[in-house]
Amino acid sequence: MSTADDDARLAPEEVRAIETLSRQYENKRAACIEALKLVQRNHRWISDGRLRALAPLLDMTPDELDGVATFYNLIFRRPVGRHVILLCDSVSCWIMGHDALLQHLERRLGIRRGETTADGRFTLLPIVCLGHCDHAPAMMIDDALHGDLDAARIDALLNACRGAVLRWNAR
Amino acid sequence: MATIHVDGRDYEVQPTDNLLHACLSHGLDIPYFCWHPALGSVGACRQCAVKEFRGEDDRAGRIVMSCMTPAADGTRLSIAEAEAVAFRKSIIEWLMTNHPHDCPVCEEGGECHLQDMTLMTGHSYRRYRFTKRTYRNQYLGPFVGHEMNRCIACYRCVRFYRDYAGGRDLDVYAAHNHVYFGRHEDGVLESEFSGNLVEVCPTGVFTDRTLANVYTRKWDLKGAPSVCVHCGLGCNTIPNARYGEVRRILNRYNGEVNRYFLCDRGRFGYGFVNGPKRIRRPLLAQDDGAAEPVAPTVALGRWASLLRDGRAIGIGSPRASLEANFALRALVGPERFHAGVADAEGRLLETVVAILRDGPAPAASLRQAEDSDAVLVLGEDAPNTAPRLALTLRQAVRRAAFALAEQQKIPHWQDAAVRDAGRDVRSPLVIATPDATRLDDIAMATLRGAPDDIARLGFAIAHAIDPAAPAVEGLTESAREQAERFAALLQAAARPLVVSGYGSGGEAVIRAAANVAQALRRTGRDARIVLTVPECNSLGLALMGGAPLSAAHAALRDGRARTLIVLENDLYRRADRASVDAMLGAAEHVVVLDHTLNETAYHADIVIPAGTFVEADGTFISNEGRAQRFFQLIVAEDGVKESWRWLNEAARAAGKSNARWDTLDDLITALGEQLPALAAIRDAAPAADFRIAGNRIRSAPHRYSGRTAIHADLTVHEPKPPQNPDAPYTNSMEGYYGRMPPALYPFFWAPSWNSVQALNKFQDEVGGALHGGDPGVRVIEPRPGADSDYAQEIPRPFARRDGEWLVVPQYRVFGSEELSALAAAVAERVTGPSLGLNPEDAAMLAVVDGDAVALELGGASHVLSAQIRPALPRGVAALSIGLPGLPAVALPAWARILPAPPELRT
Amino acid sequence: MECPLTSNIRRGQPPLDIAGYERVGGYQAVRKALATMSPEAVTQEVIDSKLRGRGGAGFPTGQKWSFVPRGEAAPRPKYLIVNADEMEPGTFKDRLLLEGDPHLMVEAVIVSAYAVEAEVAYIFIRGEYRLAAERVERAAAEAAARGYLGRNILKSGFSLDLHVHTSAGRYICGEETALLTALEGNRAIPRAKPPFPQAAGLWGRPSVVNNVETLCNVPHIINRGAEWFRGLSLGPDGGTKIYGASGRVKRPGAWELPMGTPLREILEQHAGGMCDGYALRGLLPGGASTGFLTADHLDVAMDFGSVEKAGSRLGTGTMIVLDDRTCPIGMLRNLEHFFAQESCGWCTPCRDGLPWTERILAAIESGEGEDGDLAVLEMHTQCLGMGKTFCAHAPGAMAPLESGLRHFRGDFERHIRTKSCPWRT
Numbered sequence A: 001m002s003t004a005d006d007d008a009r010l011a012p013e014e015v016r017a018i019e020t021l022s023r024q025y026e027n028k029r030a031a032c033i034e035a036l037k038l039v040q041r042n043h044r045w046i047s048d049g050r051l052r053a054l055a056p057l058l059d060m061t062p063d064e065l066d067g068v069a070t071f072y073n074l075i076f077r078r079p080v081g082r083h084v085i086l087l088c089d090s091v092s093c094w095i096m097g098h099d100a101l102l103q104h105l106e107r108r109l110g111i112r113r114g115e116t117t118a119d120g121r122f123t124l125l126p127i128v129c130l131g132h133c134d135h136a137p138a139m140m141i142d143d144a145l146h147g148d149l150d151a152a153r154i155d156a157l158l159n160a161c162r163g164a165v166l167r168w169n170a171r
Numbered sequence B: 001m002a003t004i005h006v007d008g009r010d011y012e013v014q015p016t017d018n019l020l021h022a023c024l025s026h027g028l029d030i031p032y033f034c035w036h037p038a039l040g041s042v043g044a045c046r047q048c049a050v051k052e053f054r055g056e057d058d059r060a061g062r063i064v065m066s067c068m069t070p071a072a073d074g075t076r077l078s079i080a081e082a083e084a085v086a087f088r089k090s091i092i093e094w095l096m097t098n099h100p101h102d103c104p105v106c107e108e109g110g111e112c113h114l115q116d117m118t119l120m121t122g123h124s125y126r127r128y129r130f131t132k133r134t135y136r137n138q139y140l141g142p143f144v145g146h147e148m149n150r151c152i153a154c155y156r157c158v159r160f161y162r163d164y165a166g167g168r169d170l171d172v173y174a175a176h177n178h179v180y181f182g183r184h185e186d187g188v189l190e191s192e193f194s195g196n197l198v199e200v201c202p203t204g205v206f207t208d209r210t211l212a213n214v215y216t217r218k219w220d221l222k223g224a225p226s227v228c229v230h231c232g233l234g235c236n237t238i239p240n241a242r243y244g245e246v247r248r249i250l251n252r253y254n255g256e257v258n259r260y261f262l263c264d265r266g267r268f269g270y271g272f273v274n275g276p277k278r279i280r281r282p283l284l285a286q287d288d289g290a291a292e293p294v295a296p297t298v299a300l301g302r303w304a305s306l307l308r309d310g311r312a313i314g315i316g317s318p319r320a321s322l323e324a325n326f327a328l329r330a331l332v333g334p335e336r337f338h339a340g341v342a343d344a345e346g347r348l349l350e351t352v353v354a355i356l357r358d359g360p361a362p363a364a365s366l367r368q369a370e371d372s373d374a375v376l377v378l379g380e381d382a383p384n385t386a387p388r389l390a391l392t393l394r395q396a397v398r399r400a401a402f403a404l405a406e407q408q409k410i411p412h413w414q415d416a417a418v419r420d421a422g423r424d425v426r427s428p429l430v431i432a433t434p435d436a437t438r439l440d441d442i443a444m445a446t447l448r449g450a451p452d453d454i455a456r457l458g459f460a461i462a463h464a465i466d467p468a469a470p471a472v473e474g475l476t477e478s479a480r481e482q483a484e485r486f487a488a489l490l491q492a493a494a495r496p497l498v499v500s501g502y503g504s505g506g507e508a509v510i511r512a513a514a515n516v517a518q519a520l521r522r523t524g525r526d527a528r529i530v531l532t533v534p535e536c537n538s539l540g541l542a543l544m545g546g547a548p549l550s551a552a553h554a555a556l557r558d559g560r561a562r563t564l565i566v567l568e569n570d571l572y573r574r575a576d577r578a579s580v581d582a583m584l585g586a587a588e589h590v591v592v593l594d595h596t597l598n599e600t601a602y603h604a605d606i607v608i609p610a611g612t613f614v615e616a617d618g619t620f621i622s623n624e625g626r627a628q629r630f631f632q633l634i635v636a637e638d639g640v641k642e643s644w645r646w647l648n649e650a651a652r653a654a655g656k657s658n659a660r661w662d663t664l665d666d667l668i669t670a671l672g673e674q675l676p677a678l679a680a681i682r683d684a685a686p687a688a689d690f691r692i693a694g695n696r697i698r699s700a701p702h703r704y705s706g707r708t709a710i711h712a713d714l715t716v717h718e719p720k721p722p723q724n725p726d727a728p729y730t731n732s733m734e735g736y737y738g739r740m741p742p743a744l745y746p747f748f749w750a751p752s753w754n755s756v757q758a759l760n761k762f763q764d765e766v767g768g769a770l771h772g773g774d775p776g777v778r779v780i781e782p783r784p785g786a787d788s789d790y791a792q793e794i795p796r797p798f799a800r801r802d803g804e805w806l807v808v809p810q811y812r813v814f815g816s817e818e819l820s821a822l823a824a825a826v827a828e829r830v831t832g833p834s835l836g837l838n839p840e841d842a843a844m845l846a847v848v849d850g851d852a853v854a855l856e857l858g859g860a861s862h863v864l865s866a867q868i869r870p871a872l873p874r875g876v877a878a879l880s881i882g883l884p885g886l887p888a889v890a891l892p893a894w895a896r897i898l899p900a901p902p903e904l905r906t
Numbered sequence C: 001m002e003c004p005l006t007s008n009i010r011r012g013q014p015p016l017d018i019a020g021y022e023r024v025g026g027y028q029a030v031r032k033a034l035a036t037m038s039p040e041a042v043t044q045e046v047i048d049s050k051l052r053g054r055g056g057a058g059f060p061t062g063q064k065w066s067f068v069p070r071g072e073a074a075p076r077p078k079y080l081i082v083n084a085d086e087m088e089p090g091t092f093k094d095r096l097l098l099e100g101d102p103h104l105m106v107e108a109v110i111v112s113a114y115a116v117e118a119e120v121a122y123i124f125i126r127g128e129y130r131l132a133a134e135r136v137e138r139a140a141a142e143a144a145a146r147g148y149l150g151r152n153i154l155k156s157g158f159s160l161d162l163h164v165h166t167s168a169g170r171y172i173c174g175e176e177t178a179l180l181t182a183l184e185g186n187r188a189i190p191r192a193k194p195p196f197p198q199a200a201g202l203w204g205r206p207s208v209v210n211n212v213e214t215l216c217n218v219p220h221i222i223n224r225g226a227e228w229f230r231g232l233s234l235g236p237d238g239g240t241k242i243y244g245a246s247g248r249v250k251r252p253g254a255w256e257l258p259m260g261t262p263l264r265e266i267l268e269q270h271a272g273g274m275c276d277g278y279a280l281r282g283l284l285p286g287g288a289s290t291g292f293l294t295a296d297h298l299d300v301a302m303d304f305g306s307v308e309k310a311g312s313r314l315g316t317g318t319m320i321v322l323d324d325r326t327c328p329i330g331m332l333r334n335l336e337h338f339f340a341q342e343s344c345g346w347c348t349p350c351r352d353g354l355p356w357t358e359r360i361l362a363a364i365e366s367g368e369g370e371d372g373d374l375a376v377l378e379m380h381t382q383c384l385g386m387g388k389t390f391c392a393h394a395p396g397a398m399a400p401l402e403s404g405l406r407h408f409r410g411d412f413e414r415h416i417r418t419k420s421c422p423w424r425t
């Protein structure tokens, strides 16, 4: 499960935030998923180093925490780009033309599903049904949901992203 | 009892069991993977499906998992019904979609539960035509290999490692059909029970690396029932051999002792048997000091000449069999026989014997310990001194969770549900030790103190339980309250247990433990006691008796003795260098019988090649007082022979009239006559003339191959298998195999059951006693009506000293035990000697973790690496002991500690 | 027509804040229940309302609550958990409620927690529903500030803490026992039942898990009574239902309609019928894990019993429409890909069986189908049924496949025979 390390430190605010989180539950461990998400919001992905730094705050071993981290779809254990594009590949979107949109995105970005552009700007990932089926096909870019997609709309969204300020810390 | 109807027949079963357990117990075959008799049911693999019918009129029925269905009275089920058969077959078909089918190169091949189950379900034709998933494997240390592609995701490994054994560095990763079982990153598995994965895993993911290095198929491995030689608990094992070499150790089920699991020291410690330092031929010291191999007759002749003047004395050994010790005792005479342990340890063992014999609390077997519902540990660091006991205590604390689950009508075998319901509920376990232990995570309370303070706590608890037990003077209010609280916990239990032993380092602690057990007993509780002992035959030797080691020294010094015979014992591990040097120097002649060269042997005039536990037969007595026979696995073709036989031959050569034993049974008879308290060891196993339908028992499985080829480089003639006059085995694949007295099983195998899971076929009930009763005889029980007086001598509270530390022993599961540390795999796990210090003490000495410190003890100075141990009380230091390269010292003892001068640092 | 669930929801506008919500009668159910009703009485009212779970299984809600141990001897704390995981493909009704009227959700939690005497509640929201989580969190904060949450609510002696937990994404988290495991900070592996969550759930304590839509009915039942609620429905199950449609229909969307509204009315009237140039081939009435209905079933009333009689399940009530210009094998491949990916990996049939069905379907779709493939698929539909796998995930996966093999048999055979997909040319 190893991946290259970038950094192994957690900021003091992160440590405090995680301590606050764990108070919502009966034990520290229960906060682990939200803690992973919190760290991921700040650093985009969970490196081995951060995983190891995080585990003791939750009374877990890195092995236990990694078991949880690798189970869930939205925890990234490998580096991702500055914008993560989640393209819904579930049934309604598929009926409404997912395959063509995927091809379009792959061509536009010059990457395959699961990859990150060479400039580190975009990662393209599949996602299960986003609950936006009445506006299929749909996708999320970072936190924002977009529906009724076609090639033109996708191009517009990508262009907007290129100029956009990062929203990673916004919640 | 309940009656269930299976395919038209009725079976009497326990309604508290599940259907799988019930059917297997009746000898019915149902395939399974995720269920394990010690781990319970979780319903993950779906392999054990059967058809259940609602009543006689229900023809359709429904598929249920037999492991998840109670064996309720009147249950109707079918194993043979077509839909159930088809479903079970499809399970294997699914498991096989990604399996690499690499049986020819798989270490599990031939003893693979997956192979057995595949045949049992009838899946034989592959329909899946797509590519398989592949994984990367991990390095998990010297003990356990990893080949993830063979995984069938039964989740047994993590359930054993995490849930059962408390390990936290093996887990499951990812999801769907990408689930991965391993560590977060490559590295040594931390748990000292990791080796059980090899047997728990039903296929070849986790395999024995020590076997893989010299791989041999199961059917080409001979086996013999044996007993572990690496601590005093007496776990039953089956060593396997090929080409005269031990290739691995398997667990040998004993329902009262180790049941399904061993510790890694026991499983992987065998390497010393094949070690480069083995003594294979007699050696004679030459004038120039060099040792020359000589013919046995030459060695015996020389030895006999030393014996004739009658001034020989003997030093026995707690790691040698009773028979070997008895032969030495007979050779030199009972008054000239010395127990081969340090004087302090000898006293400690005598205390243990007295407590177990004079009662009133009987020793607990490991199974009984597991059934305890409250445990007090005084002084003992069980994970390091008696690891298998630690695994047992981990299960004992689950009694409360089982009770809670029962209230919620959750059956005990519903493993996940019991763990969910009883999440943080544990029966009380109180651990009082000088330093932290690896059981602390499950303890209700942990207390840290010097041995005398631990003893005082014990005495105070005893007094709180029974006011007739002596009171402890000068106890603080809070200490008294604490003692009362623990007393109440123990009194509230139905089956309380007290654990102590050699690891505590102090007799006072052991006596305090005895007082607690006795107080519980006197107040009507069914209390038991576990007292650990250091070596595989420590208790046997203590029961045999013998003069202290210091008396041997005195006899040599005074000239009452000239020749010293040392049996399987490195005296340099027993006492400090100076006194051993002096003792050996005082002896005119030294004869050493041992299997492996050690420092003592270097001082010998004659070195005699003794057999190890695999080259000999004999009896050990475990800490529980259980006498257990181990049998010869390898008939050595060089000079190696059982110590007792050498001693007997020496006696013959010297013309001694009592040298009359031709076989082990002769010796055991004589032993019983002279030491009636030990006469029962005869019943530990059947005698050598035991036959079934006129046959000996075969010690090799019936597919054992290449017999003529084994020696083809020497001769093309098939040699006659060697005969062992001391045991009822053939040493070949001819002979009887089937139901037999349980002490004799050389391997477990049943038709269609080639893996370790064959065991089901040999038990009265799955997880219960072996057919015919679990092996071993208890030779020590409390005397009827025994009710000895309470120990009265209560130590004074520990007081720190200026500039001095009380040094207590720190045992290490890997390293502290002599023989296992010689095994290459275990040696990889041994870390260097260290001195544990409280952080404040370390700060005072201006040392940090890893700094070199000088320990001035008993007139010598030792340079050690400091280890900061936050739990250690101030004024107490913990010295790793028994490690290779560290001289023996008697502990606890006061010592000075200084930062090591630069020139002494390495 | 009354639409109690959605009456406060204005498309394209932010939801009501607490003042606005109170103005339209919000938190009256809390006041009424806490001041004038015992927990047992609230539970009884819900039993009488014939409210059935909207999460997919349709279990009677009041009855579920009645299994919770009550009184002094009951283990503490007890938990109420809202299942807002909504990851069933084709389903988008809970998001509508969470984003559109978060205070209704909060009020529903308070009244329901009171009914089962829970002192802690969690709303388990899928990770992608960021907006929903934000809005519910804000609503909860406002409610707490007004004294509807926290210690001694409205001086009734009842206390409740409400936490919003956002998930990290896995369909199986929606399965109620897996949800509990996830909430405890573990891999979301389902648990064996018994013990049921009502007896031993979150951290081994009594717990009730209900769907968002289910609970949102509760304040209205308390305010207006069980009889009124039953009257909303056209059939035996009480209340309204949020139905939805996606696929090639003219107006995809979601509508609150009387429970038991006929399928034809939903499809033709509310969804506007099929898009021009497309004809109906079949539909999954309630999400990906329900079986196909076809044009023959359009007169089926969309309630639990009627849909079941027609050979499918009401599920979440949000239908996915298959048109004649889409390959049914491709659709099934897409569905089984989803289920295979989302298997938790615990039990063999699901973990290793679903990927096999996906691969066969992919092979057939791409013209590489072989004789015998259909037999293998059928083996799966038989062997991955209820009770054979550990939880209902795999049986759910088999519902569309089993019915698809029946309804689209000719398409399967043609793919295999011609070694090509007619829709791919």
Ligand SMILES: Cc1cc2nc3c(=O)[nH]c(=O)nc-3n(C[C@H](O)[C@H](O)[C@H](O)COP(=O)(O)O)c2cc1C
Residues within 6 Å of the ligand: C052, C053, C054, C055, C056, C057, C058, C059, C061, C083, C084, C085, C086, C087, C088, C171, C172, C173, C174, C175, C176, C177, C209, C210, C211, C212, C214, C215, C391, C392, C393, C396
């Ligand atoms: C695989 C699987 C996924 C599920 N996902 C959801 C879900 O996302 N939301 C939901 O409310 N129920 C879901 N359920 C149903 C729940 O297990 C449970 O029945 C429901 O939350 C109970 O609430 P109700 O009685 O109010 O319907 C799922 C069930 C299964 C088997």
Ligand code: SF4
Residues within 6 Å of the ligand: C172, C190, C342, C343, C344, C345, C346, C347, C348, C350, C351, C389, C390, C391, C392, C393, C394, C395
């Ligand atoms: S059916 Fe089995 S593997 Fe699939 S989600 Fe349920 S428990 Fe997990």
Ligand code: FES
Residues within 6 Å of the ligand: B020, B031, B032, B033, B034, B035, B042, B043, B044, B045, B046, B047, B048, B049, B065, B066, B067, B068
């Ligand atoms: S043994 Fe019964 S399900 Fe695995």
